[in-house]
Amino acid sequence: MIACADLLSCPECGRDLGPREHTLRCPRGHSFDIAKQGYISLLTGASTKMTGDTPAMLDARADFQRAGHFTPIAAALAAAVAAMPAPPRTAHARDSGMTRPGAAVTAASAARLAATLLPIGSSGPTTTAATPATAEAVLEIGAGTGYYLAMALDAMPGARGLALDVSKPAARRSARAHERAGAVLADAWRGLPVRTGAVAAVLSVFAPRNAEEVARVLNPGGRFFVVTPTPRHLTELIEPLDMVRVDAGKTERLADSLEDRFELLDRTPVEYRMSLTHTDIANVSAMGPSAFHAAEQRAERIAALPDPFEVTASVTVSVYRPRG
Template sequence: MSLLRCPLCAAPLERLERTYACPGGHSFDISREGYVHLLPPNQMHSRLPGDDKAMAAARSRFLSGGYYAHLLEALCALVLEHTGTAPAVLDSGCGEGYYTAGVYAALAAAGRTPRMAGVDISKCCLRWAARREKGVEFAVASAYRLPVADGVADLLVNCFSPLALDEFRRVLRPGGVFLYVVPAPDHLWELKQVLYERPYENPDEAVPYGGFDYLDVARSGRTVTVSQPHLTDLFQMTPYFWKTPKSGAARLAALDRLELRASFRIHVFRKQW
């Protein structure tokens, strides 16, 4: 049973061999890689929204190197803690699917039978994601208009992606859990020291959100040594790529490796009844 719904009429979608179809007669082709495009033209603000082909490839190469494996381990532990035997799980802003696939694998390894979907606005990212894990449904869509029915998700994961709280409240069932992954204050501090003359720490906030109970914040951090070309891949997948002076980018390109802190916070929320 699909977690996805039609973006045109909000009816449930059924996955067929090569398409998704709804009772209203709308159908959406499944790509060769296995994702479906559910972003209507009037929701596309550019010809190719989200991460482009080069950024998606850089993200896949870096994360596949295992540098953030400690974050995935901490995330999976929380997922297992807050789900039952057959959870419906949604990854909003799933990117190239590293965390999505890891969560799905952890649930399956624990004997659970998850239904899981990953949504991202980048078609380029979903080409990687759909190849990474065939057991997950992947859809091109906006986090602000998730193609998922009301109250269907037991757990929602959001890793460094847009915080679409109204939609998260809508798609989570009462009592459902929302895991929000953000960088810790010292995340990639050494990288920022190379890139900028005056680096600054990320904010460390515990913000309550309406409609959610704030349960906990889990910390995950490790020092990793990143060598080229993964160091360039890391730079390309961060927001720093777009706002770094040329001099900073040149300093980074001249390095063979860099030891840096990879530090994260996972905020845990429960939707109120």
């Protein structure tokens, strides 16, 4: 695994973080330990109001992803990321020696930033004068298991990844997602603990978005990739299992919410049929927004469905670039 420390900034003061023994530390002395599971927590301040995925939700999602049912979605996203133009090879943007993430950063998840992130014999934190690594970097917000980030990195040889999530169980899991990725526990709504202009691509797959912060951390020529479900996504399961329904105007509202800071470059539909067993259906209903919705009757309702059962997967992959 390659070092990812040069991509991160202190959630307390916004200055660059650098390795020191088994911690990351900024020039002002704020220090953050790397967990033995391989992720780093950049959660500070009061407890976040955001609730992340539970271990049970992540187990269900990992099983469903491992079965390959969302592979076409991940492949379409990875192809879009791999096709983006190469960004200019410039140093990360600076503002008087410090970047400016949101006021504080809390719980989240990512990929992995383990002890190998720290060079042996490191004498202290890096400073703003340090030269960043030249490898392109991809950040996934709300990374969960790190599945989509790992697919994107496989399509970009040499690129590095950061998986960020508000869930500690997700951070632990995504720390093992890919050898070229690091995992960060943080709350994206309090600001991304990432240096200004540090990443070439930001991914948001079925996850919330902080448009202002995404625009800040993208480098010149960077791209924002967003995957959203359409109203046809899992439509055959919505009524039988009383699952949460996707609003018809979701994609258009996304574009409206990003319009001030981003320009839409491309919008690609991905739709196909899945043959799901009862186990698959139990996993897909337990891994997302419907996990706690009508859960008590779910097993009985799933048992009443054919096995296997044909279900539609339908999403939109949107590509944006920052304005001006």
